[in-house]
Amino acid sequence: MVKAIVGACWGDEGKGKITDMLADTSDIVVRFQGGANAGHTIINKYGKFALHQLPSGVFHENIINVVGNGVALSVENLVSEIDEIVSRGVPMPKIVVSDRCQIVMPYHKDLDRLEEERLSDRAFGSTKSGIAPFYSDKYAKLGFQVSELFDEKDSLMKKIHHVLEVKNTMFTSLYNQKPLIADEVFEVLMTYKEQLTPYVADTFELLYEAIQQNKSILLEGQLGSLKDTDHGIYPMVTSSSTLAGFGTIGAGIAPYEITEVITVVKAYSSAVGAGEFISEIFGEAADLLRKNGGDGGEYGATTGRPRRMGWLDIVASRYGCRLQGATSIAFTVLDALSYLDEIPVCVAYELDGVRIDSFPATSKLKHCKPIFEILPGWKEDIRGITDYSKLPDNAKKYIEFAEKQIGVPITLISNGPAREDIIKK
Numbered sequence: 512m513v514k515a516i517v518g519a520c521w522g523d524e525g526k527g528k529i530t531d532m533l534a535d536t537s538d539i540v541v542r543f544q545g546g547a548n549a550g551h552t553i554i555n556k557y558g559k560f561a562l563h564q565l566p567s568g569v570f571h572e573n574i575i576n577v578v579g580n581g582v583a584l585s586v587e588n589l590v591s592e593i594d595e596i597v598s599r600g601v602p603m604p605k606i607v608v609s610d611r612c613q614i615v616m617p618y619h620k621d622l623d624r625l626e627e628e629r630l631s632d633r634a635f636g637s638t639k640s641g642i643a644p645f646y647s648d649k650y651a652k653l654g655f656q657v658s659e660l661f662d663e664k665d666s667l668m669k670k671i672h673h674v675l676e677v678k679n680t681m682f683t684s685l686y687n688q689k690p691l692i693a694d695e696v697f698e699v700l701m702t703y704k705e706q707l708t709p710y711v712a713d714t715f716e717l718l719y720e721a722i723q724q725n726k727s728i729l730l731e732g733q734l735g736s737l738k739d740t741d742h743g744i745y746p747m748v749t750s751s752s753t754l755a756g757f758g759t760i761g762a763g764i765a766p767y768e769i770t771e772v773i774t775v776v777k778a779y780s781s782a783v784g785a786g787e788f789i790s791e792i793f794g795e796a797a798d799l800l801r802k803n804g805g806d807g808g809e810y811g812a813t814t815g816r817p818r819r820m821g822w823l824d825i826v827a828s829r830y831g832c833r834l835q836g837a838t839s840i841a842f843t844v845l846d847a848l849s850y851l852d853e854i855p856v857c858v859a860y861e862l863d864g865v866r867i868d869s870f871p872a873t874s875k876l877k878h879c880k881p882i883f884e885i886l887p888g889w890k891e892d893i894r895g896i897t898d899y900s901k902l903p904d905n906a907k908k909y910i911e912f913a914e915k916q917i918g919v920p921i922t923l924i925s926n927g928p929a930r931e932d933i934i935k936k
């Protein structure tokens with residue numbers, strides 16, 4: 512059985528926590544897209560961790576953690592995150608890296624940074640992890656697949672020269688930098704080879720066999736629907752598909768095997784980087800929500816930068832859930848709203864004076880304004896509650912309002928950052 516856990520909006524909905532929680536009953540956790548450019552925060556008996564590259568099953572000794580072929584693999588991040596968790600007392604996890612996965616090269620990070628500098632005030636707000644240059648190279652067939660590290664030296668050197676013809680034109684002509692040296696690139700690849708050797712495997716076979724044996728597999732998404740390259744707020748999107756459907760490609764699984772899509776929706780909104788965000792709020796109200804949000808405030812798990820804040824956006828969440836093919840919703844960080852007398856919810860957009868409830872493409876989205884409905888707050892601490900019926904009436908009303916408007920059952924409610932802060936509905 513294959514379940515996916517994915518985000519409905521801009522990311523940072525709390526997928527890491529839900530994955531860590533549901534991993535308990537899984538045999539395999541798979542990352543199928545994205546790279547180390549976004550973080551999952553996980554709090555468990557070992558402490559608080561921000562994972563960027565590792566799948567969220569690494570805290571469970573019995574779980575196989577797969578870095579799927581669709582991932583942008585930073586070998587540095589992989590190695591340093593393994594070192595970090597092990598040094599903090601987590602038993603060495605089982606990790607398997609797809610031999611078809613491609614590698615984020617040091618020059619991808621340089622290109623990411625140089626391009627953001629070149630763009631200046633037109634910059635995308637990239638985390639400069641090299642993700643866009645990495646995926647561009649992958650689709651331009653200028654990427655290095657893990658399997659290629661094990662090629663004969665001659666053929667790998669030929670490939671390096673082939674790639675550097677293009678890369679060095681960019682470095683010298685567009686960015687005024689020194690060219691890359693083939694031998695140095697080769698050395699970097701050999702270091703990666705040594706570091707990856709214990710983990711590399713044919714993960715397609717591994718997952719195929721696991722499915723035959725009825726193992727329970729969790730696909731772990733990064734970011735959320737609105738950052739999907741095709742369906743998101745283009746061009747302020749990420750460079751890989753963030754949708755559960757892409758799990759079939761990024762992990763190598765038959766589409767009909769994904770039978771459950773748990774889509775994580777946060778009880779309010781946050782976003783990192785530039786791009787359309789219709790229910791965004793500013794000033795004091797935003798500062799308060801940011802301070803109360805997440806675990807100790809809404810600040811990036813990778814970059815530490817303050818996240819942009821806004822109210823729950825039904826239009827975006829409904830679209831995001833439909834894109835994912837959500838079979839249920841995990842509704843998270845509800846406890847963060849306990850300080851509010853009244854809670855605005857964006858229920859529709861106004862576009863050129865007309866009320867709409869679908870999520871349009873960017874050129875129209877730019878002109879949308881939020882239409883809010885105000886719900887009453889509950890003004891009491893709801894952390895520690897584990898029984899749905901014990902929630903204050905106004906908290907239940909808020910949840911049921913969201914459920915009805917989005918049109919997907921909310922089956923999990925998260926009311927605190929820890930693994931046990933969860934209500935099953």
Ligand code: GDP
Nearest residue numbers: 523524525526527551552805806844925926927
């Ligand atoms: P992800 O990228 O979707 O995994 O989410 P992040 O980890 O980037 O951001 C979610 C933040 O909210 C983290 O700091 C979590 O520890 C925290 N968090 C997750 N669920 C809850 C919750 O129910 N309540 C509170 N207060 N914080 C939560």
Ligand code: MG
Nearest residue numbers: 523549550551
């Ligand atoms: Mg995150």
